[in-house]
Amino acid sequence: MDQITFSEAEYQTKKRKTRRKIFLERMEKLVPWEQLEKKVARYYPKGQIGRPPCSGFTTCSWTACI
Numbered sequence: 001m002d003q004i005t006f007s008e009a010e011y012q013t014k015k016r017k018t019r020r021k022i023f024l025e026r027m028e029k030l031v032p033w034e035q036l037e038k039k040v041a042r043y044y045p046k047g048q049i050g051r052p053p054c055s056g057f058t059t060c061s062w063t064a065c066i
Contacts, residue, residue: 033061036061037061040061
């Protein structure tokens with residue numbers, strides 16, 4: 001039985017946000033990722049010829065912005 005205690009349950013909701021988590025939340029609010037992906041998708045390489053592209057546009061764009 002791995003049941004959590006009341007103190008553990010209370011602590012789970014009060015964890016401090018890391019700087020990384022705060023930064024990523026701000027990026028999500030500032031940049032309209034879904035709209036940006038739709039506009040860039042037709043120009044992003046499909047990986048049919050030559051070197052394969054990154055794992056996806058979202059990953060590459062997040063990395064570039066960071």
